[in-house]
Amino acid sequence: MKSNPLFKTFIEEKPLYYKEIDHERVHQAYAVLKPYIAQPLVIHIVGTNGKGSTGRIMATLLDCMGKRVGHFSSPHIIKFNERIWIEGKDVSDEVLEIAHQKLYAILGQVMSEALSYFEYTTLLALVVMEKLEVIVLEAGLGGEFDATNVVSKALSVITPIGIDHQDFLGSTIEAIATTKINSIEKKVIVALQSSETVYKVAKRIALEKDATLYRVDELKKIYGVEAEAILKTTKTLGWTRYLYENTLLALYALKTLSLAYKIEDLKRVTLFGRFYPLLPNVRIDVGHNLLASEAMVQSLEEKYKQKRIVLVYNALNDKDYGNILKVFKKYIKRVELITLQTQRAVDMEQLELKLKTLEIPYTFFESLNDKEEYLVFGSFYVVEAFLYKINFDFKK
Numbered sequence: 001m002k003s004n005p006l007f008k009t010f011i012e013e014k015p016l017y018y019k020e021i022d023h024e025r026v027h028q029a030y031a032v033l034k035p036y037i038a039q040p041l042v043i044h045i046v047g048t049n050g051k052g053s054t055g056r057i058m059a060t061l062l063d064c065m066g067k068r069v070g071h072f073s074s075p076h077i078i079k080f081n082e083r084i085w086i087e088g089k090d091v092s093d094e095v096l097e098i099a100h101q102k103l104y105a106i107l108g109q110v111m112s113e114a115l116s117y118f119e120y121t122t123l124l125a126l127v128v129m130e131k132l133e134v135i136v137l138e139a140g141l142g143g144e145f146d147a148t149n150v151v152s153k154a155l156s157v158i159t160p161i162g163i164d165h166q167d168f169l170g171s172t173i174e175a176i177a178t179t180k181i182n183s184i185e186k187k188v189i190v191a192l193q194s195s196e197t198v199y200k201v202a203k204r205i206a207l208e209k210d211a212t213l214y215r216v217d218e219l220k221k222i223y224g225v226e227a228e229a230i231l232k233t234t235k236t237l238g239w240t241r242y243l244y245e246n247t248l249l250a251l252y253a254l255k256t257l258s259l260a261y262k263i264e265d266l267k268r269v270t271l272f273g274r275f276y277p278l279l280p281n282v283r284i285d286v287g288h289n290l291l292a293s294e295a296m297v298q299s300l301e302e303k304y305k306q307k308r309i310v311l312v313y314n315a316l317n318d319k320d321y322g323n324i325l326k327v328f329k330k331y332i333k334r335v336e337l338i339t340l341q342t343q344r345a346v347d348m349e350q351l352e353l354k355l356k357t358l359e360i361p362y363t364f365f366e367s368l369n370d371k372e373e374y375l376v377f378g379s380f381y382v383v384e385a386f387l388y389k390i391n392f393d394f395k396k
Contacts, residue, residue, distance in 0.1 A: 007100035008093075011080065014117040023145045026119040029111050030150040033123055036106050037130040042151050043253065045136065046143040046180045047159025049292050050191065050246045053274045054159055055136045056085070057250035057266070062134055063088050064265040070129035071136040072148070074118065075380050077273060077286070078387070084125050091128055099127040122147040134259070143180030156184040157253045159191050159246070161198045162291030177201040189214040189256055191249040194291070216245075219252045226251075226263070233266050240275050240299035273383055275299050281373050284386065288316065288379035293324040296377060300331045308333045309373040312365050314382050317346045322354050329360055333372075336365035338389065340381045365389065 043058065045051045052073045059071035068087060076082035084091040103124055104112045112120065118140050129135050137153070139146040161177050177198045181188070188211055190202045199215065206213040220227045230251060234244040247266065254261050273286040275296070283303075287296055300309065311332045315321035325335070335355060337348070355362045368374065368390060376386045 004101055004104045007097050010100065010104070010112075011117065011121065014115075014120065016117050021116060021145075025114060026116075026122070026147045027150055029107055029115055029119070029123060030126075032111065033103065033106055033126070036102075037127055039126070039151060040129065040132045041134050041257075042153040043134065043136045043155050043157060043257070044139065044148060044151075044153040044183065045157045045159060046139045046146070046183055047157075047191065048162045048176070048180075048289065049287065049295065050159040050242065050249070051138045052286075053243060053271050054157060054191075054246045054250045054253075055138050056271060057247055057269050058254055059085060059134075059136045060088075060269045061250070061254065061261040061265050062259060064262065064268055065260050067134055067259070068132040069134040069136065070125075070132045071138070072122070072125040072129070073138040074121075074140055077380050077384050080121075083121065084128055086129065086132070095128060096124070099124055103127050116147075119147040122150075126151065139180075139183070144182035145179070146183065149183045153185055154187065155253060155257055156181075156188040157191075157249065158184075158188060158198075158202065159249065160193055160291060160295075162194070162289060173197045174201060178205070181205045184209060184211050186210075187212045187214070187256060189219075189249065189253050190216065192216050192245050194294075214252065214256055216249050216252055219255075220248060223252070223255075229263055230266075233263055237267060238277070239271075240295075240302055242295040242299065243271065243274060273380070275303075278376075278392070279368070281370060282368065282376065283374070284376040284383050286380045286383050287377055288319060288382075290320050290323055290327070293327045293377070296375070297327055297331050300375065304331075304373060307373065309375050311335045312338055312374055312376040312382070312386055313378045314338050314340050314385070315346045315351065315378055316340075316342070316344045316381070318344070319346070319379075321346055321351060322358070325354060325358055325360060329358060332360070332375075334361035334363065336363055338365045338378075338382060338385050340385055342381055345381070 045055050055071050055073055059069050062069040071085040074083050081090040137148050139148045173195045174197050178201050181202050188206060230247055231244055234247055273284055275283050275285045278284050309332055311328055313335050314337055376383055
């Protein structure tokens with residue numbers, strides 16, 4: 001009898017991106033899997049930006065309270081194991097392999113091979129985390145049609161929504177918000193939003209689904225003293241405005257589920273890749289869209305005041321890199337371009353042409369200058385390329 005393939009070999013053969021996806025396929029696969037696994041309480045995170053940090057804050061605070069909790073996020077920066085965080089640690093290769101063998105055996109070869117990379121790894125995460133008390137489950141780029149939407153959730157958490165992935169989600173905030181928020185069930189909490197349209201869409205869908213709707217802006221008024229305590233704590237930690245707002249969302253989400261936390265445990269949260277101080281003069285952020293760039297320049301104003309920094313940058317070909325660079329222009333000395341190892345990277349000549357048109361000085365990144373401040377921004381791909389370029393010691 002032929003043995004099942006090893007996980008690393010199996011997953012590396014799956015393409016990461018598909019132009020078209022069969023949205024029923026993952027539901028059919030989950031229907032086969034469901035009788036064989038338990039389902040803990042699920043907190044489902046959907047939105048454009050802030051999903052990773054919001055999820056990790058919730059998961060860490062619950063872990064500090066002794067809850068057995070897991071966090072599924074994507075993509076990873078260096079190693080797949082980063083996607084499945086259990087009780088304070090990235091999942092081990094051994095646990096991944098055991099879960100893969102179980103999942104593959106239940107689904108069978110045909111169904112396992114038919115599933116997309118993200119569909120299979122979502123189901124794999126559910127197998128890995130079935131014996132926990134709480135799963136913080138982060139959607140990919142979608143909501144209603146996302147693979148993570150196969151499970152029943154205790155709460156949907158809607159992070160800030162902006163224009164991104166228009167080919168899949170629609171060209172307007174209303175269309176994108178509708179696709180994402182259609183994933184809700186009985187309870188939903190909505191983050192502080194830059195567009196009033198998101199609130200209107202959330203209210204409409206909550207009414208249609210008879211779901212209870214909570215809004216961070218309204219909860220902030222109710223819990224004003226606690227909001228001030230959260231702000232003070234995040235400032236002490238050196239977190240920026242957008243991380244403070246993500247923290248509000250995370251803590252209020254736990255509050256709506258009556259899950260206990262301590263604000264002081266925020267000091268134990270590690271948000272690698274979220275305006276993260278990698279080196280004394282280097283911050284890295286995996287933001288990649290216009291909404292993220294707008295939040296990032298607020299962070300630059302808070303951190304560096306009038307001082308201009310060097311932006312290490314590149315973009316994927318579906319991103320609005322022209323307007324992103326416009327947002328950064330007044331805050332940077334120059335751009336240092338970094339090469340990405342993916343076919344999805346924007347054509348370098350087009351990127352250079354845009355920089356010339358915007359009259360932004362640029363060069364290509366080779367090494368760091370200790371006398372300058374750097375922000376590495378553009379996507380997980382950009383951060384990964386930068387870490388390898390500087391030979392960063394990942395064992396630190």
